[in-house]
Amino acid sequence: MAAYIARRLLWAGFLLFVISCITFVIFSVLPAGDPAVARAGRSPSPELVEIIRVQLGLDKSKPEQFVNYIADILPFLGGNGINFGFSYQTNTDVLPEILERLPVTIFLTTGAVILWLAIGIPVGMLSAVKTGSWMDRLAMGVALLFISAPVYFLGLVAIFLFADDIGRFPILPGNSAYGDADSLLGRAEALIMPWCVLAAAFAAIYARFLRGNLIDTLQEDYIRTARAKGLSERRVVFRHGVRAAITPIVTLLGLDIGILLGGAILTETVFNIPGIGRYAFNAINLSDLPVIQGTVLFGAFFIVMMSLLVDILYAFIDPRVRY
Amino acid sequence: MAARSPLQLFWRRFRKDKVALSALVFIALLILVAIFAPVIRSVVGIPDPGERSTDALDAFGLPLGPTAAHPFGVDDIGRDILARVLDGARLSLTVAFIGTGLSVLIGVTAGMIAGFYRGWVDTVIARVIDVLLAFPVLLLGLGLASACSTKEGCLGGALQPGRTIVIFIIVLSTSPYVARIIRGQVLSLREKEFVEAARSLGAGNMRIIFREILPNLVAPIIVYASLFIPANILLEASLSFLGVGVRDQPSWGQMLADATGKVDSAWWFMFFPGMALLLTVLAFNLVGDGMQDALNPKGNKQR
Numbered sequence A: 001m002a003a004y005i006a007r008r009l010l011w012a013g014f015l016l017f018v019i020s021c022i023t024f025v026i027f028s029v030l031p032a033g034d035p036a037v038a039r040a041g042r043s044p045s046p047e048l049v050e051i052i053r054v055q056l057g058l059d060k061s062k063p064e065q066f067v068n069y070i071a072d073i074l075p076f077l078g079g080n081g082i083n084f085g086f087s088y089q090t091n092t093d094v095l096p097e098i099l100e101r102l103p104v105t106i107f108l109t110t111g112a113v114i115l116w117l118a119i120g121i122p123v124g125m126l127s128a129v130k131t132g133s134w135m136d137r138l139a140m141g142v143a144l145l146f147i148s149a150p151v152y153f154l155g156l157v158a159i160f161l162f163a164d165d166i167g168r169f170p171i172l173p174g175n176s177a178y179g180d181a182d183s184l185l186g187r188a189e190a191l192i193m194p195w196c197v198l199a200a201a202f203a204a205i206y207a208r209f210l211r212g213n214l215i216d217t218l219q220e221d222y223i224r225t226a227r228a229k230g231l232s233e234r235r236v237v238f239r240h241g242v243r244a245a246i247t248p249i250v251t252l253l254g255l256d257i258g259i260l261l262g263g264a265i266l267t268e269t270v271f272n273i274p275g276i277g278r279y280a281f282n283a284i285n286l287s288d289l290p291v292i293q294g295t296v297l298f299g300a301f302f303i304v305m306m307s308l309l310v311d312i313l314y315a316f317i318d319p320r321v322r323y
Numbered sequence B: 001m002a003a004r005s006p007l008q009l010f011w012r013r014f015r016k017d018k019v020a021l022s023a024l025v026f027i028a029l030l031i032l033v034a035i036f037a038p039v040i041r042s043v044v045g046i047p048d049p050g051e052r053s054t055d056a057l058d059a060f061g062l063p064l065g066p067t068a069a070h071p072f073g074v075d076d077i078g079r080d081i082l083a084r085v086l087d088g089a090r091l092s093l094t095v096a097f098i099g100t101g102l103s104v105l106i107g108v109t110a111g112m113i114a115g116f117y118r119g120w121v122d123t124v125i126a127r128v129i130d131v132l133l134a135f136p137v138l139l140l141g142l143g144l145a146s147a148c149s150t151k152e153g154c155l156g157g158a159l160q161p162g163r164t165i166v167i168f169i170i171v172l173s174t175s176p177y178v179a180r181i182i183r184g185q186v187l188s189l190r191e192k193e194f195v196e197a198a199r200s201l202g203a204g205n206m207r208i209i210f211r212e213i214l215p216n217l218v219a220p221i222i223v224y225a226s227l228f229i230p231a232n233i234l235l236e237a238s239l240s241f242l243g244v245g246v247r248d249q250p251s252w253g254q255m256l257a258d259a260t261g262k263v264d265s266a267w268w269f270m271f272f273p274g275m276a277l278l279l280t281v282l283a284f285n286l287v288g289d290g291m292q293d294a295l296n297p298k299g300n301k302q303r
Helices: A001-028 A033-041 A044-055 A064-073 A093-129 A134-148 A151-162 A182-192 A193-217 A221-228 A233-245 A246-259 A265-271 A277-284 A288-319 B006-015 B020-033 B037-044 B081-118 B119-134 B135-147 B161-187 B193-200 B207-239 B253-261 B266-293
Strands: none
Touching: A001 A064, A001 A288, A001 B119, A001 B135, A001 B161, A033 A044, A093 A134, A093 A182, A093 A193, A093 A221, A093 A233, A093 A246, A093 A288, A093 B207, A134 A193, A134 A265, A134 B266, A151 A193, A151 A265, A151 B253, A151 B266, A182 A193, A193 A233, A193 A246, A193 A265, A193 A277, A221 A233, A221 B193, A233 A246, A233 B020, A246 A288, A265 B207, A277 B135, A288 B135, B006 B020, B006 B266, B020 B037, B020 B081, B020 B135, B037 B081, B037 B135, B081 B119, B081 B161, B081 B253, B119 B161, B135 B161, B135 B207, B161 B207, B193 B207, B207 B266, B253 B266
């Protein structure tokens, strides 16, 4: 087990290193524009551009720039902590800006996760137990509809229908309500609509996934054995079937949480929620490359960490996993 | 009586699924609409997607809703939404088909080489697949697309923002899945008796790969392609929605982004491109589901 965990840790470290290299290539080697000019603002003097070039270390060779970049993002190498660079637009340090927005994104993700598990798992279980019934077909039809709808379109429709300022049935706080809210309760209220929209798509995926898994599991020999022993159908389905069918959900959930924590960019954009995703979106609009680079690195870090966590967790909950 | 090929069996089962079959008809119509978009425009009598009809804006410069002249209304600078939705279909389908097609080509080639030759080739390919699958490809793709979306482009201007980058991201995120699936299939197919029979008759590797193994992969390739196409349509739309996808021609995602601030004053602006996107992806998903069922008929279905 210890060897397995060590291997997974090494793998995650390797992935993070490769991702850092690729990020450097994407943001420092590929773009044809001159970062010093982008940083200098409107119609700068050549002297200013030159000063900035030295400041940003762009006068050094690419390999030297790469070493400096790696030293900046590795906490134990950097002289003054982790440094993701400075925004072209506001000249602020990118990492603190991201960390400041992290709680918003965590709040959005947590609520949505609770909601989609609370909907997706029971629906998937009922659909699997009653395969082919009208309820199963209705649920799977609705699920396919939600899977096919992009989250930003659902968001726009939800705002059009229910937002309290412009909605046709004004019952929920709408666009940008989060930024205006001044209490925790107010913020939670502002997130009701984003939570529902985000959860709708994921609940649909989880319901379909669990249904498929459970149907397969219920055809296994050990389920027949359990039935033959005379166990109640309820016990067979819940204790024997669901327990095996639900473990792959852990993997799915871990990866989805990792992706969302790195910035639920589409949802945050549509609802104007000031999280990491919205920060990245604004940066994209302004071509603020250091900010985009920072959010990409940060998001990649979450994805790799969550998949590491899932791999280790999975080894504990599923005894069939080989170490 | 000739034996039915796996593909014929597959089609016979698929045909029984009425919902999937209707979705397939819908997709066929959609492809025709996309190909003949300019013809449809002139028949319906709507302007080109880029043309600004100022007469379709009211006295305050706000767009008017659906009228006889503009069945889907116009956007905030007077461009006809129907014309743009039609052109969006062209773009969406082109990008998704080319991207998925290239992914299948690369994935099948890599998967067949790895699965058939095994040994060190397999080890290398399998490792590359592992790394790519563990990668936040979409996130890095978003980074790549935005880094190249400055006016100078990438690689000294060689890699310009737009369709090329979107297709590149699609290939990068889709082909490892295809390769993994195909590799698994080939690993088991190469041990089958008919391969051994072909080999004992003196067939070379190339003949075995193309005449014995490939035909058995056609049905799964079609199924997985039909599942990847809707995902890639959504990917293109999302990148365009974020402003790093296609910008020089109408795209559904980009239209939805433009409509974001005008949900209240002009509902048609977000409704029609959104519905086009939703229905297209839904149709592909229905076909994909139907094909998957036809490929792996479960015991609980009537055959």
